Amino acid sequence: MAEERKVDSNNKNEQLEQFRVNDQGQKMTTNQGLKVSEDEFSLKAGERGPTLMEDFHFREKMTHFDHERIPERVVHARGFAAHGEFQVYDSMKEYTKAKFLQDPSVKTPVFVRFSTVAGSRGSAETVRDVRGFATKFYTEEGNYDLVGNNIPVFFIQDAIKFPDLIHAVKPEPHNEMPQAASAHDTFWDFVANNQESAHMIMWHLSDRAIPRSFRMMEGFGVHTFRFVNDQGKAHFVKFHWKPVLGVHSLVWDEAQKISGKDPDFLRRDLWESIEMGNFPEYELGVQLLAEEDEFNFDFDILDPTKIWPEEDIPVKIIGKMTLNRNVDNVFAETEQVAFHPGHVVPGIDFSNDPLLQGRLFSYTDTQLIRLGGPNFHELPINRPVCPFHNNQRDGYGRQTINVGQVSYHKNSLAGNAPAPATEAEGGYVHYQEKVEGRKIRSRSESFKDHFSQAALFWNSMSQVEKEHIIQAFSFELGKVKSLSVRQEIVDMFAHVNVELAAAFAVQIGATPPKEGGSSVTKTSPALSQENTIKMPNTRKVGVIIGHEFNGAEVMSILAGIQAEGVQPEIVSDMLGAVKGSDGTELAVDHTFLTADPVLFDALYIIGGASESKKFHNDTIYFIKEAFSHFKPIGATHEGVKYLEVSGIVGSAGVVQGEDINEFLSTFVEAISAHRHWERQVV
Numbered sequence: 001m002a003e004e005r006k007v008d009s010n011n012k013n014e015q016l017e018q019f020r021v022n023d024q025g026q027k028m029t030t031n032q033g034l035k036v037s038e039d040e041f042s043l044k045a046g047e048r049g050p051t052l053m054e055d056f057h058f059r060e061k062m063t064h065f066d067h068e069r070i071p072e073r074v075v076h077a078r079g080f081a082a083h084g085e086f087q088v089y090d091s092m093k094e095y096t097k098a099k100f101l102q103d104p105s106v107k108t109p110v111f112v113r114f115s116t117v118a119g120s121r122g123s124a125e126t127v128r129d130v131r132g133f134a135t136k137f138y139t140e141e142g143n144y145d146l147v148g149n150n151i152p153v154f155f156i157q158d159a160i161k162f163p164d165l166i167h168a169v170k171p172e173p174h175n176e177m178p179q180a181a182s183a184h185d186t187f188w189d190f191v192a193n194n195q196e197s198a199h200m201i202m203w204h205l206s207d208r209a210i211p212r213s214f215r216m217m218e219g220f221g222v223h224t225f226r227f228v229n230d231q232g233k234a235h236f237v238k239f240h241w242k243p244v245l246g247v248h249s250l251v252w253d254e255a256q257k258i259s260g261k262d263p264d265f266l267r268r269d270l271w272e273s274i275e276m277g278n279f280p281e282y283e284l285g286v287q288l289l290a291e292e293d294e295f296n297f298d299f300d301i302l303d304p305t306k307i308w309p310e311e312d313i314p315v316k317i318i319g320k321m322t323l324n325r326n327v328d329n330v331f332a333e334t335e336q337v338a339f340h341p342g343h344v345v346p347g348i349d350f351s352n353d354p355l356l357q358g359r360l361f362s363y364t365d366t367q368l369i370r371l372g373g374p375n376f377h378e379l380p381i382n383r384p385v386c387p388f389h390n391n392q393r394d395g396y397g398r399q400t401i402n403v404g405q406v407s408y409h410k411n412s413l414a415g416n417a418p419a420p421a422t423e424a425e426g427g428y429v430h431y432q433e434k435v436e437g438r439k440i441r442s443r444s445e446s447f448k449d450h451f452s453q454a455a456l457f458w459n460s461m462s463q464v465e466k467e468h469i470i471q472a473f474s475f476e477l478g479k480v481k482s483l484s485v486r487q488e489i490v491d492m493f494a495h496v497n498v499e500l501a502a503a504f505a506v507q508i509g510a511t512p513p514k515e516g517g518s519s520v521t522k523t524s525p526a527l528s529q530e531n532t533i534k535m536p537n538t539r540k541v542g543v544i545i546g547h548e549f550n551g552a553e554v555m556s557i558l559a560g561i562q563a564e565g566v567q568p569e570i571v572s573d574m575l576g577a578v579k580g581s582d583g584t585e586l587a588v589d590h591t592f593l594t595a596d597p598v599l600f601d602a603l604y605i606i607g608g609a610s611e612s613k614k615f616h617n618d619t620i621y622f623i624k625e626a627f628s629h630f631k632p633i634g635a636t637h638e639g640v641k642y643l644e645v646s647g648i649v650g651s652a653g654v655v656q657g658e659d660i661n662e663f664l665s666t667f668v669e670a671i672s673a674h675r676h677w678e679r680q681v682v
């Protein structure tokens with residue numbers, strides 16, 4: 001190991017390089033290095049006889065296979081990850097002494113794993129769920145893990161309730177249904193009986209829970225942490241990741257269809273974007289609060305069911321993370337990475353948030369069973385890029401060969417090495433918060449307002465977002481068999497907003513509330529996705545095209561949208577090439593059979609001169625689906641007739657044109673808008 005290597009963007013990569021194995025051009029061997037002469041036939045007593053125990057190659061191969069699965073994560077089992085780097089914009093010295101936040105020229109390697117929470121490792125990715133957003137910073141002071149979600153609050157306030165929450169949301173134990181879904185009785189029974197979940201439920205039923213892409217969602221540290229500077233002065237801090245492409249979502253009907261058409265939709269999107277050089281970028285933001293201001297709010301800043309409204313405590317953007325390299329091996333990296341909110345560096349400390357405090361126990365504990373023992377920190381993906389020395393020894397799978405006679409502290413025989421470092425030498429010193437109290441199992445009064453911020457969230461939504469939330473309640477509770485649970489949820493959310501509760505009550509056969517509501521009238525515009533960044537970059541456009549198209553014009557339109565960062569993919573009735581009337585050839589990426597309108601952000605219909613009835617019907621199907629999901633649709637030439645047949649000419653986000661330049665700019669604008677909700681009101 002390179003002990004004193006300076007941290008740069010390649011540092012982790014170089015370390016991983018020592019563990020990469022390339023089998024290209026090699027002879028096959030056993031794990032002992034013995035060359036193997038035959039790998040298709042086991043050793044037998046006669047060609048038709050029994051296999052012999054002696055066949056060490058067979059035994060080794062089969063034994064390894066028999067043991068190649070490990071337990072999936074108890075939550076966040078389905079995930080996908082990528083490597084990248086992080087750079088701070090300006091020194092954060094005033095607030096924290098964390099070294100990776102000091103020098104804008106330092107690139108800190110990162111590894112980020114995105115995940116769904118409830119589903120098993122093989123479950124579909126576009127289900128309604130919270131997404132994990134876990135970042136490991138390989139800093140020169142050790143690994144710092146920011147283990148967050150794409151939703152800034154949580155269902156519960158105390159970690160002791162986590163097993164109950166997860167038991168309620170996971171498939172029901174008597175029949176193991178439904179997979180990766182919260183739309184079932186036990187989850188909603190839990191919600192009704194644990195009303196601290198109200199705010200989180202509003203987020204969970206909003207469009208945030210069905211992101212269009214891992215590249216287009218925010219990340220949040222959720223808890224309140226502490227920054228501590230080199231003078232020992234602390235600030236409370238909340239962490240935010242802001243995607244450069246803005247925050248965008250799927251629509252529910254589309255999300256469900258994608259689950260079947262491409263259960264790998266989100267990982268494919270991340271993988272392909274990185275392979276194409278469209279590196280996902282997120283800015284790191286912090287909300288900072290002086291210790292003295294701890295009690296200046298109408299919520300408790302330690303309560304993980306509360307946000308700090310951005311309009312009250314602004315998010316200071318402090319750096320950028322770029323994901324620029326896919327993993328080499330999903331098991332070795334994505335599956336074996338072990339995150340832990342307790343992996344901190346000097347300058348970052350905890351708060352007394354009771355949810356965070358419990359997490360500090362759970363993460364190491366879970367790795368012990370998942371990764372099979374206490375040496376998981378030695379796995380290549382988990383190793384810090386700085387040296388690590390202590391007196392921990394042995395255990396399953398130990399790789400480090402610790403030399404010398406001494407493995408205890410304090411000692412004289414080894415000059416008391418390894419010795420703890422002073423604070424000046426970089427030793428981690430816990431922030432000396434004054435704590436006193438009686439031992440008590442209870443919750444602070446200041447944690448007991450469960451509805452004000454749920455109402456703040458509701459108030460902040462656009463009309464379309466509100467409708468989506470009502471539909472989500474109607475869907476989720478529509479799947480709940482118990483009428484009493486359905487009614488309890490209506491009564492619970494009447495505390496948030498009476499119109500909301502009444503709107504879904506009628507859909508689910510429950511009695512609408514007569515009164516209730518919240519006195520909160522405040523809004524937080526930052527909560528609405530309507531106010532997010534909108535740009536055409538990396539949007540996927542399905543280009544529907546047949547033979548005999550106008551070569552010159554089509555090529556210039558395709559080049560024009562590509563110049564704006566849009567990615568066209570060619571769809572036709574057969575693979576191979578489609579030919580333009582002037583001989584131009586375009587390679588077909590997908591057929592109507594292998595593609596689907598739900599897999600594109602927009603459609604561009606060109607058609608051709610000689611299409612079959614099937615081509616015609618498939619094109620109409622694509623248009624109808626895309627239209628019903630509010631997606632932009634452009635058409636030129638022969639394509640225009642399909643808009644006419646579909647009856648959508650003149651609708652919002654439907655673009656047609658004779659003049660290429662005008663068509664291009666209007667179509668790109670329509671793509672940037674992402675969805676054309678106005679269609680809903682027509």
Ligand code: HDE
Pocket residue numbers: 073074075076079113114115131132133134147148149154158159160162220221222223337338339355356358359362363364366367
């Ligand atoms: Fe986790 N969580 N969690 N969690 N969590 C795990 O650790 C836990 C919570 C989060 O991609 C587990 O390694 C408890 C909040 C992410 O590998 C486990 C509580 C937030 C990931 C665990 C919480 C998270 C996990 C399962 C309540 C957002 C995936 C496998 C106190 C701030 C990390 C593992 C990855 C994973 C426990 C609540 C985020 C069992 C006890 C709040 C992103 O240790």
